[in-house]
Amino acid sequence: MTRSSEPTGHGTGSAAGTDSPGATNGTDGTDSISCEGVGVTLSGSSGALDVLGGVDISVARGEFVSILGTSGSGKTTLLRVLGGLLPATTGTVRCHGSVVTGPADGVVTVFQDYVHSLLPWRTVRRNVGLGIEAGCDRAERDERVDEALIMVGLRQRADEYPWRLSGGMQQRVQIARALATRPRVLLMDEPFGALDAMTKASLQDQLQQVQELTATTVVFVTHDVEEAVYLSDRVLVLDGSPAAIGLALDIPLERPRHQVTTKESADYLRLRHRVYEALGHDIGERARLGEHDHA
Amino acid sequence: MPEASAVASRVPPSKALRGRINAVGAAVFVLGLGVWELAVRTGLLDFAYLPPPSDVVVGLGELIETGQLQGALAHTLFVALSGWALAGLLGVAAGSVLGLVRPVWRYSMASLEALRALPIVAFVPVAVLLYGFSARMEIVVACYAALWPILLNTISGMRTEQRLIEVGAVLRLSRPAVLWKIRLPAATAQIVVGLRLGLSISLVLTLVAEMVGNPAGLGFLLVDKAEALQPAQMFAGVFVVGVAGIVLNALLMVAARLAFRGQLNAAGEGG
Numbered sequence: 332m333t334r335s336s337e338p339t340g341h342g343t344g345s346a347a348g349t350d351s352p353g354a355t356n357g358t359d360g361t362d363s364i365s366c367e368g369v370g371v372t373l374s375g376s377s378g379a380l381d382v383l384g385g386v387d388i389s390v391a392r393g394e395f396v397s398i399l400g401t402s403g404s405g406k407t408t409l410l411r412v413l414g415g416l417l418p419a420t421t422g423t424v425r426c427h428g429s430v431v432t433g434p435a436d437g438v439v440t441v442f443q444d445y446v447h448s449l450l451p452w453r454t455v456r457r458n459v460g461l462g463i464e465a466g467c468d469r470a471e472r473d474e475r476v477d478e479a480l481i482m483v484g485l486r487q488r489a490d491e492y493p494w495r496l497s498g499g500m501q502q503r504v505q506i507a508r509a510l511a512t513r514p515r516v517l518l519m520d521e522p523f524g525a526l527d528a529m530t531k532a533s534l535q536d537q538l539q540q541v542q543e544l545t546a547t548t549v550v551f552v553t554h555d556v557e558e559a560v561y562l563s564d565r566v567l568v569l570d571g572s573p574a575a576i577g578l579a580l581d582i583p584l585e586r587p588r589h590q591v592t593t594k595e596s597a598d599y600l601r602l603r604h605r606v607y608e609a610l611g612h613d614i615g616e617r618a619r620l621g622e623h624d625h626a
Numbered sequence: 627m628p629e630a631s632a633v634a635s636r637v638p639p640s641k642a643l644r645g646r647i648n649a650v651g652a653a654v655f656v657l658g659l660g661v662w663e664l665a666v667r668t669g670l671l672d673f674a675y676l677p678p679p680s681d682v683v684v685g686l687g688e689l690i691e692t693g694q695l696q697g698a699l700a701h702t703l704f705v706a707l708s709g710w711a712l713a714g715l716l717g718v719a720a721g722s723v724l725g726l727v728r729p730v731w732r733y734s735m736a737s738l739e740a741l742r743a744l745p746i747v748a749f750v751p752v753a754v755l756l757y758g759f760s761a762r763m764e765i766v767v768a769c770y771a772a773l774w775p776i777l778l779n780t781i782s783g784m785r786t787e788q789r790l791i792e793v794g795a796v797l798r799l800s801r802p803a804v805l806w807k808i809r810l811p812a813a814t815a816q817i818v819v820g821l822r823l824g825l826s827i828s829l830v831l832t833l834v835a836e837m838v839g840n841p842a843g844l845g846f847l848l849v850d851k852a853e854a855l856q857p858a859q860m861f862a863g864v865f866v867v868g869v870a871g872i873v874l875n876a877l878l879m880v881a882a883r884l885a886f887r888g889q890l891n892a893a894g895e896g897g
């Protein structure tokens with residue numbers, strides 16, 4: 332795992348019980364989460380590495396934005412910066428108007444590696460309750476946990492231990508744990524990347540429903556073009572070295588979307604084509620750079 | 627803990643029980659006793675003071691009748707368990723601090739390594755000198771011995787996976803909550819390993835302290851019976867020591883499984 336960060340060290344006093352009941356959602360024009368001129372330099376074994384440079388993003392409330400990029404392009408790094416898990420070397424991150432210096436209130440990151448992100452000694456129910464134990468009394472906690480479990484369709488498995496569930500179910504537990512805190516922003520790092528195609532499709536649709544229901548702002552990192560176009564209101568392609576936003580593409584496909592019909596529509600195919608083009612161009616350039624290195 | 631009762635064990639109880647009672651192992655043990663009995667009776671094994679198992683049983687009866695065994699056993703168990711419990715408190719607390727606070731760890735690790743290199747037995751005369759021939763001396767020795775495995779296992783258990791710490795940060799858990807809800811439970815399986823090792827070494831060092839220091843308990847009973855040329859009773863004492871060790875370890879495991887079912891299951895050590 333990436334170890335350069337200090338997740339608990341910096342920032343916001345990490346007070347317990349700071350969930351915000353009835354968080355005001357809905358797109359009222361103001362930014363939910365945004366960053367300006369973000370650059371990140373990480374020190375690797377071969378010296379300092381400029382991973383990100385001059386990244387500007389602004390995500391409106393209730394918007395679903397995907398960040399797309401090839402493997403190693405800095406997607407995880409960017410999401411960690413947005414989530415306050417990694418301080419930016421340059422630039423600032425803002426969330427609902429205030430500058431982010433640590434994991435912000437109402438912003439929850441969902442990690443790709445669900446196996447390591449769930450507490451194996453807690454049942455599903457108690458895993459989902461982890462983030463709201465300090466702030467809610469028992470009755471409210473139970474209610475919110477149930478609500479979150481119903482949203483991801485795991486109400487029946489509440490008393491199971493996570494390691495007895497399939498990968499897809501475990502990831503749903505992690506998503507439910509985030510939802511139970513009633514987040515205003517959900518940051519997801521390739522949440523379905525380790526799942527098979529069928530599970531992936533069904534989780535995409537579930538996420539779509541949940542987002543429609545809760546109007547949560549979602550920043551979704553993926554390397555899967557189809558997934559990004561299918562789910563998003565907007566797709567951002569991370570490009571270059573250090574990486575910045577190379578392409579920003581609105582996805583005006585009508586909602587709700589369907590795995591079959593949406594993916595057959597001409598608009599979808601056209602948008603997908605453009606994203607592939609953006610990525611393909613990127614790959615070609617890298618290959619040429621590589622040749623220069625060898626010469 | 628609420629999770630203890632949440633889910634039934636993975637194996638049905640009858641099967642689990644059968645798995646634990648090792649019939650073949652027991653048969654071999656009984657066979658060994660038979661061979662020993664025969665070898666002594668037929669003169670195949672010819673030591674002046676080696677009693678056959680049947681004499682040992684008689685010796686055990688004598689020890690129980692005179693009440694010597696009960697007294698000695700109670701003393702030794704009290705001392706070993708007191709020292710171990712004290713070591714448990716100290717070891718888990720100090721191990722948590724050492725595991726969590728980098729500077730403390732950096733400054734004290736060299737001294738700890740040096741102390742650990744010192745064989746624990748060498749510490750017994752020191753304790754005798756400091757505390758005299760007393761139960762307190764024994765407890766100090768037992769505690770010191772048990773402290774090491776508990777401390778070191780706690781320190782290493784406290785190196786929680788980075789991802790779990792990030793989960794705590796993302797869910798905005800307070801520092802005490804991260805310690806209590808994430809780090810300590812994640813370390814539980816390893817702390818239990820330390821406690822088990824600590825318990826057996828606590829018993830061993832209690833016996834040593836009784837043999838060379840405080841004239842009380844099972845340790846003293848063994849040397850006393852040997853010097854009094856009563857091998858049957860001495861062997862009975864050895865037998866009781868062995869059984870005590872096994873029973874203590876088993877009790878600890880049962881208690882740990884009851885208290886930390888989820889944690890131990892997760893670590894693959896559940897029942």
Ligand SMILES: Nc1ncnc2c1ncn2[C@@H]1O[C@H](COP(=O)(O)OP(=O)(O)O)[C@@H](O)[C@H]1O
Nearest residue numbers: 333334335373374375402403404405406407408
């Ligand atoms: N902790 C770290 N220290 C040094 N380099 C890192 C660290 N984490 C990631 N990197 C490097 O930063 C680049 C981007 O990584 P990452 O954000 O994980 O990419 P992605 O998620 O798009 O696959 C990679 O080249 C990776 O090797």
Ligand SMILES: [Mg+2]
Nearest residue numbers: 406407408521
């Ligand atoms: Mg990544």
